[in-house]
Amino acid sequence: MIKPPELLSxxxxxxxxxxxxxxxxLTHRSMGAKNNERLEFLGDSILGFVxxxxxxxxxxxxxxxxxxxxxxxxxxQESLADLARHHHIGDYLILGSGELKSGGYRxxxxxxxxxxxxxxAIIQDQGIENCKTWIVQLxxxxxxxxxxxxxxxxxxxxxxxxxxxxxFDVPGYTLISEEGLPHEKTFKVECSxxxxxxxFIGTGVSxxxxxxxxxxxxxxxxxxxxx
Amino acid sequence: MIKPPELLSxxxxxxxxxxxxxxxxLTHRSMGAKNNERLEFLGDSILGFVxxxxxxxxxxxxxxxxxxxxxxxxxxQESLADLARHHHIGDYLILGSGELKSGGYRxxxxxxxxxxxxxxAIIQDQGIENCKTWIVQLxxxxxxxxxxxxxxxxxxxxxxxxxxxxxFDVPGYTLISEEGLPHEKTFKVECSxxxxxxxFIGTGVSxxxxxxxxxxxxxxxxxxxxx
Numbered sequence: 001m002i003k004p005p006e007l008l009s010x011x012x013x014x015x016x017x018x019x020x021x022x023x024x025x026l027t028h029r030s031m032g033a034k035n036n037e038r039l040e041f042l043g044d045s046i047l048g049f050v051x052x053x054x055x056x057x058x059x060x061x062x063x064x065x066x067x068x069x070x071x072x073x074x075x076x077q078e079s080l081a082d083l084a085r086h087h088h089i090g091d092y093l094i095l096g097s098g099e100l101k102s103g104g105y106r107x108x109x110x111x112x113x114x115x116x117x118x119x120x121a122i123i124q125d126q127g128i129e130n131c132k133t134w135i136v137q138l139x140x141x142x143x144x145x146x147x148x149x150x151x152x153x154x155x156x157x158x159x160x161x162x163x164x165x166x167x168f169d170v171p172g173y174t175l176i177s178e179e180g181l182p183h184e185k186t187f188k189v190e191c192s193x194x195x196x197x198x199x200f201i202g203t204g205v206s207x208x209x210x211x212x213x214x215x216x217x218x219x220x221x222x223x224x225x226x227x
Numbered sequence: 228m229i230k231p232p233e234l235l236s237x238x239x240x241x242x243x244x245x246x247x248x249x250x251x252x253l254t255h256r257s258m259g260a261k262n263n264e265r266l267e268f269l270g271d272s273i274l275g276f277v278x279x280x281x282x283x284x285x286x287x288x289x290x291x292x293x294x295x296x297x298x299x300x301x302x303x304q305e306s307l308a309d310l311a312r313h314h315h316i317g318d319y320l321i322l323g324s325g326e327l328k329s330g331g332y333r334x335x336x337x338x339x340x341x342x343x344x345x346x347x348a349i350i351q352d353q354g355i356e357n358c359k360t361w362i363v364q365l366x367x368x369x370x371x372x373x374x375x376x377x378x379x380x381x382x383x384x385x386x387x388x389x390x391x392x393x394x395f396d397v398p399g400y401t402l403i404s405e406e407g408l409p410h411e412k413t414f415k416v417e418c419s420x421x422x423x424x425x426x427f428i429g430t431g432v433s434x435x436x437x438x439x440x441x442x443x444x445x446x447x448x449x450x451x452x453x454x
Contacts, residue, residue, distance in 0.1 A: 037290065037291035038283060038289075038290070038291050038294065040291060041279060041283065041291040041294050041295065042279055042280060042283050044279075045275045045276040045279035045280070046276050046279075046280075048272045048275060048276065049272040049273050049275065049276040052268060052269055052271075052272035052273075053269060053272070053273075053350070056265060056268065056269050062265075063264065063265070064264035064265050064267060064268040067265065067268050068268065072411075076409075077409075078409065123280070128355060128356075128359075129355075132355075179428070179430055180429075180430050180440065181440070181443070182305065184299075184431070184440070186413055186430040186431075201406070202407075203406050203407050203413040204411070204413075213407065213408070213411070216408070
């Protein structure tokens, strides 16, 4: 049984001038053409900005790389789905019968999309400032819980320092491939440590990001082996 | 010779309360630790939102997929670098001597980053609303020039329709690989048309996006062959 949207908006501290926006935000595409996908597009973009700004202010010394990693740790499907679950948003989703039967109200992607769509609905109904305030409130605990220590150094730097501290050779990075259209390329870079006989291939939208990803995989392997 | 920043801010229609923000936005990382990277992070995120909102309002019938593609066509390194060149931002960049010698003021990535950093500087100096107004003005012509026709249909749909119109078999899509950490996966999908003896591998952050990319590559090949 789907619970009434008013109950959820009240719990979320929201009062809509046009409650239709909120209902639309809860409506999955399995219900037909009138669904929350456009609002999700809008919500996703305001969320990215609001968290960027909050981090920019909270950590005046953090580099762009650190800010990016912090944001990725707060804004991703799993983290948004967790927030949605915390607020029982699944109980209020308006799903087509197929999605309903297959448990769509529990699916991370559907929950995360609905939460972003709610943000889009707030902008449409009440403008940016109110939406910003609501998002910051939603993330208050998570923002407060962030500590810079673990994010200061990127994986490549941490791996390099790990190796140097042990007087081992530093890892090598080799570009394996570069594919895709100019503005949506995918790079593959291999990180190898001869001494350990280990190789990991990282992927990313730039060579740098692929290197970081490869370094991250290597660090995970090392952490696992050294437990 | 680097031109004075005041000249540029005036040309861009900007008056800063603290001109230091604007100077910082023009300062490349080759100048040292005090550079425009943090502002670029902030500017990139507000830009994504402002264009999302403008498109959301301009095209009330467009699907989320169409809005995403429209935004990607407006907000990408090349398009931003073009805008930066149009406003001669390169003449005002504050670069380290190495970047200066190697022509950094002409490089697309540096120009595009500086333009985003200017947006970040406006937020810091004057708040969201002024920044939004400035961005919308910057993109006025490009926004006005957008027509839905070419964006309504995604590559996969266009390819399918192309094949069906000729009574050919529709193309097949096969997932080749799925790599990376949970929140930054890369998918590879192969699009194949047996009749043409053609195969293309697309990459993307989701299976859907990789399919679209593969379809796009196939469409390009077909367009080339049928000229």
